[in-house]
Amino acid sequence: MKYLIRQGRLVDPVSGIGGVMDILLEGDKVAVIGSDLSAPGAQVIDAAGLTVCAGLVDMHVHLREPGFEYKETISSGARAGAAGGFTSIACMPNTKPVIDSPGAVAFVKEKAALARREGGARVWPIAAVSRGQKGQEVNDYEGLKAAGAVALSDDGVPVQNANLLRDAMILAHRQGLTILSHCEDADLVQNFAVNEGRVSRQLRIPGRPAIAEELQVMRDAMLAEETGAAVHICHISTAKSVAIVRRYKKKGVQITCETCPQYFTFTEEEVLQQGSLARVNPPLRTSADVEAIIEGLKDGTIDAIATDHAPHSAEEKARSLTEAPSGMVGLETALAATLTALYHTGEMSLSDILRKMTLNPACILRLPGAGRLSVGGEADLVLFDPDEEWTVDPEQFRSQARNTPFGGRTLKGRVKYTIIGGEVIYRYGEEGTAL
């Protein structure tokens, strides 16, 4: 199959190439990028008014399979990713059973292949740091890597044992695998629902203090410095976390980090309006934290924007704030939420934003062929209208879950086409029709 994408505004953070261009896709590769291309027999996609870039990469999602298929499956999550403009997503291992053996990684790979055939994004498995995510024993990283794991993480059940984490960093480093660290001190956060601060006091419930995150960001930065291993901090949410990462990056330590749209869009006050829909770990913080997160994105301290897509059932999220599970879905709103908060406000350029949603996460995970658009490279692309406004209706999601605090909000930026391996796998407005 050949596609000629005509007159799209190309944004390529790698080469700096920009401007209105045509792109010819042949088979699963990008064949030509240029002006006024003609290609007899090619199917033409009119991209006038649309931005064209490498397919988005989400380095942090929860797809819930195996074990929690009532929340999400690899197939439904991968299809949600495609609708959100993502061509590659990396899924966390906190499933049942935990993805901590080569066999379990192989299971995810098998389901991922099936999901691809059903029109989903590419799914890359992340394996657990510790056996059963219990924080006691390291796993067989060589075996996990050979089976296809792209990184290691105990996300969801943060590693509390510094001795284990130190060993894990050294062993992971030998395998060329990065540890993705969910930083929260378990004793300080327990199972509390919100940030410790104005809102927790108002609600008269205990909160998760900022320092619970910052202590572990500091610990992990120091361990990375000591071991020489790479560490990636997941979903940073506080001003001090940003400052710590900034300081250790300056020292030349191999530390990277991500944040998520919820941390630069909402403050803790959102919980008062939306209850459990705004419950997430780490929690939504203060407006000073939001400002620091945006500053960290702008100055390059924060490398990536991920979703931490965390599906739950309606029944689970209907429980009270203190009883409901934490997390929110994000695959189908991430691009629009990010453009709304960072691009349309004039904070960041499209190229800088897209670098954090394509190239940077692909590099941190060392995903082959992902995150860049180049002649001869993989034909994974997204086409979107950066200016189209729409109101989020969770009922329209391809995800099985509806738990988002963005429901009912008007966002600016609409994914129009998602192309993977040279095939149009998502086209806005043609849901359900053969493509």
Ligand SMILES: [Zn+2]
């Ligand atoms: Zn996490």
